[in-house]
Amino acid sequence: MKDFDYDAIVVGSGAGGAMAAYTLTKEGKKVLMLEAGRDYDPKTESPMFKTNAEAPLLGAGNVDKDFGFYDATVDGGWTVPDEPYTTGEDSDFLWWRARMLGGRTNHWGRYSLRFSEHDFKGKSRDGLGADWPFEYKDIAPWYDKTEELVGICGTNTGLPDMPDSAEGVLQPPPVARVPELLVQAAAKKHGIPVVPMHRAVLTRPKDDRQACFYATPCGHGCSIGAAFQTTTSLIPMAKKTGRLQVITNAMVKSVDVDNNGQVNGVTYIDKKTAKAVSLPARVVILAASACESARVLLNSKSKHHPNGLANSSGQVGRNIMDSTGAGLGAHIPALENRPRYNEDGHTGNHLFIPWWGHEMQERGELDFPRGYHFELGTGFGQPGSGVGGNIQGYGKFAKDQVKKDYGTGVYFALRGEMLPNEHCYMEIDENVKDKWGIPVVKFHWKWSEHELNQVAHGLKTAKMLLETMGAKVQDPLPTPEQAIAKGGQIIHEIGTTRMGADPKDSVTNQYSQTWDCPNLFVMDGGVFASNPHKNCTLTIMTLAMRNSTWLAQEMTKGNI
Template identity: 80%
Template sequence: MSNFEAEVLVVGSGAGGAMAAYELTKAGRKVLLLEAGRDYDPKAETPMFKRNGEAPLMGAGNSDKDFGFYDATVDGGWQVPDEPYTSAENSEFLWWRARMLGGRTNHWGRYSLRFSEHDFKGKSRDGLGADWPFEYNDIAPWYDKTEALVGVCGTNTGLDDMPPSPEGVLQPPPLPRIPELFVAAAAKKLGIPTAPMHRAVLTRPLDSRAACFYATPCGHGCSIGAAFQTTTSLIPMAKATGNLQVLTNAMVKSVDVDDKGNVVGLSYIDKKTATEHKLTAKVVILAASACESARLLLNSKSAKHPNGLANSSGQVGKNIMDSTGANFGAMVPALQGRPIYNEDGHTANHLFIPWWGHQAQAKKELKFPRGYHFELGGRFSEPGASIDTSLQGYGKDLKKQVKNKYGAYVHFALRGEMVPNEHCYMDIDPSVKDKWGIPVPRFHWKWSEHELNQVEHGLQTAKAILTEMGATVGELPTPEQAILKGGQIIHEVGTTRMGASPKDSVTNQWGQTWDCPNLFVMDGGVFASNPHKNCTLTIMTLAMRNSAWLAEQLAAGSLMKGAV
């Protein structure tokens, strides 16, 4: 790397960082990508073909492997050794960090739904939160490019919550399973639509990546590249240009400025040697995840930036949003004892329930302002460590009961939009530092009535569908009992939000910080709102769009003229 002079430094190798590196290197720009975690090669390391029966406790999760023994995340989780974070009094927030090359793209659910025209202009409709500084039509062509590059399967549905893709962009979706068809039939009777889930899983070969063969869990990682992760796609594609170098175990400490307050590079800790190093470049891109990027900015104080870098608006660390989450399910008698066959598919749900209530909200018929969707569970899947406490007896009789109920449970996972509120933000803990001497984030969190009312509606809807399917559903939990913790869905965004004015936002529509023209943010921190859909597709789409714009500015020599 001694002869490699980077023009752009990218912090983070997940969805945003890898896409930025890909787009910039393709445009001929020299990029050095820094990753705080270790190197990772899914082609060599993935436990893709391991079965639960080969693992301790039937592969169940534990403190080191929250999502199961074979989860593709190697060294990360809710707690990372030597890298703590704190929560303020009466607050609880969970912060997931991957700490490996490829970041969260190694283990994410790969749900890839476009945000719609409703999602970009929420404040214009209901007066809450903030609008994005562009329209859906401005980003639609970039969604096209991202879906085609990444490889997303699905179909155009005609539903107002699911914008269409051009002909030939989406790969064919897998066929629905029996429980999903049963849910669809029951939901239809209640006037609720279902649709194929759009997922970043190949059903047809693409470049050097093979199509999914429906046999192993995506969460294990994917050595054939069918389940999208940057370690089998964007990063090797960028390396192939000859314009990318990757530096792992590089824990960035701060973004550096000169005496005039201009960004000149960054400082990082080599985690293997515990030594500090400085790098200089024309441009710095933060894509370390919403909260990590905000942490870097808040820790990058100087005489010219006393409240943290790019923070003249005071909005860095504010406006944290996560998706709402609640889980609900029941055993469906009609599904008991059905013939057993392979229902693996591409692991996750083939059908889901998109949001159907835009018109009802426009008419003020609902007690909450933003939508949600249901991800469906229920199929013949690999047995794990869960125990059905309703079973009685032992021996043959017990086995008969287990076999009869196998594949008869249906689950609904609610994922909804949160409206930002003044109680949800992060700052820097005044006394706690990590192993590398870097001050850690302190989280403040509180759900509002908007989210609680949304979850209540979702619980009632799930109960109605399950009842229509013939399930016996007991008393519903309260929304306070059902709603998952802040951060638990791992969709935290908004900490460095974009906007149309430097007074109330951190970046412009290109991810360029208002205060520092050569400093960009290209992760979920720039989101002005957090629609109910998984955020990764939009992170990649924005990173592609904004990196293409950055490459044009560099070519024209006009970058330092200031944010526009």
């Protein structure tokens, strides 16, 4: 990059990388961004207004398109050609890679829940896992800044699991769907709250992005910018400063060091030419996703860093956590034959059930230490490759059954907190390399009794609520071992380069700066000290904004 005198290299263009680049460029720093995937423009590539009826296999997912034919992820998924990974004995783990500009922000659920005081100091409460090296009050103002910039719809609930945003930050939420109101009424009988979900979807216009008009699934990508993705917001906003340049198809192989073992550059493989390219760097920010950034560090071995870069603690690749996932649904007779109307909304659930059990856990009434929430699947969704139900007969008789049952399903999707354990980690498999000659990752995975007990409680709660609504629920319920999703399947894997207050048991400090290399930062989910049940993207962006602001100030002072 002879024609671009950059101050920092950012690896990755998703939530963390794009926010870091945006923040640094706004602070007057020049940034060179490296993205392993191809260029992508939602404004021209999103298949908006396309129905499943127009797609092969009626839009059903397959090994090439896990979430369906029109899903925004174009060159990624749990299986990526030429990019294998391996697993240890008795380990079942799925690793999602989004090989495209914007990373996972192009397809994420856009649920945007703040972590709370409980979440940042879990170990102080129950002695398990690790505390974060700061408190909620330290990050709260940065949540406000991020929510305002991104555009989050929702309401302040006053619930302990949902810290309030500053006045005027949140946009209005969409109106609740009829089945969601039925869930709310049933849950109220049991003292369980059902409230608007906070979601990164605009309900009011913002900058040059339009408000959602509730007509096409967010997962297709959003050409009007209502559903947040970095390719329609942070990246073009950073480019407008004139201080960001992006190189796509750049698979980073290693972070390089000088004769003193300090970071001085990056080497990547140009995927189009298969040639290695080395670039000097004053500052390197890894934001390639938790496991990819850890892979880069572990592969960046040298005489100064024989166990991988920034790994004097031995914690790089350890402490992998994913959200727990399980679900239970049923047919609700009260919803049969209700009048048809457009119930698309912003495609995600408008209402959800936040964790309500903090006090029960404090009293020792539950046999698991951390919470979960329920996302709701309801409404008149777009028909897909299967109509579901127990359809009998043929012709008009069968069609009438389908019409009667349309929109009668209610599904509770559990998403819960996982604690780190010694069985969940990643290492480099020296015997296997990807297409570009880079050693791949080997995963080890095992759920603990904490997660299994949590899922058991969630299944029983979902059954209780469904029965309160008049449903007949399968009996017996599946066991937690049967119901729980595979590791990585919820695509919330974090913790591989966790931050902390002590260099002996963490990889970075609270500002995402690695203890071993002061000009090397990690700004993706790898730095999470715990994995609260809430979706992680909002907190990834919030930390990246806060820590990139600190980095820019330190660079200006000449400290970095």
